[in-house]
Amino acid sequence: DGGITQSPKYLFRKEGQNVTLSCEQNLNHDAMYWYRQDPGQGLRLIYYSQIVNDFQKGDIAEGYSVSREKKESFPLTVTSAQKNPTAFYLCASSINGAGYGYTFGSGTRLTVV
Amino acid sequence: DQQVKQNSPSLSVQEGRISILNCDYTNSMFDYFLWYKKYPAEGPTFLISISSIKDKNEDGRFTVFLNKSAKHLSLHIVPSQPGDSAVYFCAARGDNAGNMLTFGGGTRLMVKP
Numbered sequence: 358d359g360g361i362t363q364s365p366k367y368l369f370r371k372e373g374q375n376v377t378l379s380c381e382q383n384l385n386h387d388a389m390y391w392y393r394q395d396p397g398q399g400l401r402l403i404y405y406s407q408i409v410n411d412f413q414k415g416d417i418a419e420g421y422s423v424s425r426e427k428k429e430s431f432p433l434t435v436t437s438a439q440k441n442p443t444a445f446y447l448c449a450s451s452i453n454g455a456g457y458g459y460t461f462g463s464g465t466r467l468t469v470v
Numbered sequence: 471d472q473q474v475k476q477n478s479p480s481l482s483v484q485e486g487r488i489s490i491l492n493c494d495y496t497n498s499m500f501d502y503f504l505w506y507k508k509y510p511a512e513g514p515t516f517l518i519s520i521s522s523i524k525d526k527n528e529d530g531r532f533t534v535f536l537n538k539s540a541k542h543l544s545l546h547i548v549p550s551q552p553g554d555s556a557v558y559f560c561a562a563r564g565d566n567a568g569n570m571l572t573f574g575g576g577t578r579l580m581v582k583p
Contacts, residue, residue, distance in 0.1 A: 399575035447513055458504045461513030
């Protein structure tokens with residue numbers, strides 16, 4: 358079955374450490390996105406990529422980095438520069454130019470301890 | 471400036487009654503609108519959509535209405551069921567490059583048995 362997989366589901370990080378969240382899709386989608394959701398808040402765009410080897414900053418990119426070396430994969434690194442990294446992180450993918458919206462992964466809950 | 475707004479952070483309805491979730495937008499270039507449903511600790515799932523050339527789209531218990539002149543859309547759920555309890559996000563797509571969606575802040579719906 359085609360889908361989008363995020364791992365791990367739960368992640369704990371010590372302050373000052375970098376951590377990488379995985380996102381893999383086998384839907385052959387061109388575009389991939391990372392969102393952050395805080396308790397009681399909406400979805401805020403961190404980074405997006407519409408094609409391999411290219412990505413753009415979203416609204417809250419500071420303290421995060423991404424890569425898009427393969428069409429299937431769009432990992433997100435939360436760096437020590439991110440001041441409030443505890444949140445629920447969602448990855449999504451879509452077909453470029455289509456009006457069908459996004460397919461979301463099941464999310465990763467990151468907690469700084 | 472938020473281009474898509476859901477002004478009600480929460481809504482509580484009785485089982486069997488109608489739930490009406492509202493969404494306002496400011497960008498007249500949006501041409502496609504979607505509703506997503508999200509349970510805690512899960513990724514959002516697509517619920518229903520509507521093109522800007524239509525004013526109504528129905529799928530079972532779910533109906534989305536679009537009022538372009540008022541830049542307003544609403545999601546009606548009839549009859550509401552306890553399993554509908556979730557956070558609902560409206561999203562809008564513009565004519566920008568790719569398939570970027572702009573999300574509202576979400577409305578938490580609670581359906582009481």
